[in-house]
Amino acid sequence: MFSTILEQIVNGIVTGSVYAIVAVGMTMIFGVLRAINFAHGEYYMLGTFGAWFSIDYLGLSYEASIVVGVLSTIVVAYVVGKLVMQRMVGAPAESGVLATLGIALVLQNTVILVFGGGYKFFSGGYIEPVSILGFSLAQQRILILVVCLLVFVGLELMVTYSRMGKSMRAVSQNVDCCEVVGIDVPQVVLRTFILGAALAALSGVLTAPVNVSVYGGMGELITFKTLPIIIMGGLGNVRGTFFAAMILGIAESLVATYVGLQFRDTVGFATLILMLMWRPHGLFSTQARF
Amino acid sequence: MKYTSSRRAFCISSAILSLAAVVPGLPGLAQAADETIKLGIVAPMSGPNARYGAFSMRGAELAVKDINAVGGVDGRKIELFNADSQGTPVEGVSATRRLIDEDEVNYIIGDVSSSVTLAMQPVAEDAGVLLLNAASSNPKITYGAGVGGYKWTFRNYPTDENRAFVVAKYAAEQRGFSKFAVLSVDSDYGRSAIEFTKKYLPEFKGEILSEDYYKEGEVDFRSVLAKIRDNGAQAIIMYGLADTTPIVARQMVEIGLAGKVTLVGNGEFNTEKTIKSAPTALEGAVEAAAWLPAFDSPESKAFVEKFTTEYNEAPNNHAYVHWDTVNLLAKAIHEAGSADREKVRDALSKIKYKSPVGDVTFDDHNQARLPMILLQIENGKPSVKGAYTADIQYPAQ
Known part of the structure; x- marks a missing residue:
């Protein structure tokens, strides 16, 4: 009994790690733009497709495909960032919703047009199971967990000490003052956006071996899973996002085991409703920042 | 000023373009009305079931190509239209309406998903368009057809009831399983197959x-598989989606279920790609399907060969049933001696059609009498264990 619960908690932490890497990008983009990026899951999908393409068509190894997947997403994110995201600085909230939903449709359907709507089989990765604590786990899942921790330590350091991190925080606090003191706001927005998209792509490439299938619509589900996480974490809060992702991952895993798999997706949405009713500013902030 | 002139230019050019599109189309339309047979295919061309849709369309295209190559059905060529249901009832209904209202088709073959087909039935009925289903297995579709209500729905596919019975019987009697876990897709297909399994399993x-x-779209089955590992089930009854089978099989290997628990049910366990994804998990798996490439009859083998040369890929069940159903429709039109929908419908209910899996006739619920083929994966290859037909017990009206 105890070992089953432990196993499910570990499963949940692995799932949570995937969500966390995607969600942290979304929350940082919210921080600088005050807009929820509804196209965020599409960058997760693009990264996975880039990796799948480089393995199936170019014959590259899985390690190389991670690089290709992330780099190709960065290129797309640069174009979208220049053409769309930079124009959203100071724009009303609805334009952000419309623009990012539009981008989501364009990216998703372009991929479906080019590669077809069917599921693709992702063959790379380290899927051999290893045994720890009395149950078995694919090596890839351990890799996901390690990468997630590294990403969060890195981001924490960057946000606290680097110039880019400081300017990101500044932009998220007051755009007008940033302009007064000479911070290039559009530049900060673009860089944050590219970083967020690249992290989503990385998460996609890391998850692909255990999820096996790759298809055009796969990003949508991730967007809707990360939405409750960033709200729970407190919009724009990097550390809060990490814990919120873990909570959701573990809760989903326990619900799937003890209530039923069909109720798994309910957890995220139910959490979202509860959060919006009682703590719209998130679990980890004492008051609403926005 | 600059904007006004470019907008005017846009208006004029688009007006010219639309005229150009309409004018040559006019004589074509008049001709099409009496000579071609307009056939619409509703299938999931995008979304999680897109693979089924792509195969369905290719199967139908192959049949149409062959029929048209020999001059069509008594001189009438078949024109194929395609509409995407995305595998959801809402989109399926609007796809059906598009085919009926815009493309003005007389015949529709669709959908793969039972939930979508159930939603399409009243739409086809209202329009008086013949709906031939080729790939949905929920029994309700023909419970409500023929004497059951919908006069325009026919199904050329065996049902879940037949499938559930065949699988339960084989798993228990031939394999000696008595403890089962259920892991099926949450849809009219997955749920009804389990409902009928529960009806027959106590026997x-x-x-x-x-x-x-x-x-x-679910990708994480670890929680459920761990539960199954701990509860001591000998087999997992899975009526699932083909694209999900490799994911489940891979995670069975990961969690240590491969070789210990057997998959039984349906979900394309038998394709080369699926078996390759996790050979140890699929070894011994039992599946009941309407058709599979390994089925041994000369017509079936000829189809596999033709399809493979055409598309460089072996056909699946959905390619076959759509190919077969187009041929069935052509035979019905030929026997009716006219492309009149009502005459074709009457011809269909009396038809004796020789399909590659056996002779097909329709009962008073417009349900084809067809066998389910049972197979088992042995040494990484599907091996056919027999074909079973069971009579359907319709519920009292």
């Missing part, structure tokens, strides 16, 4: 230890 002294349904 074979089988019991169900756990029951889970997954949403289309």
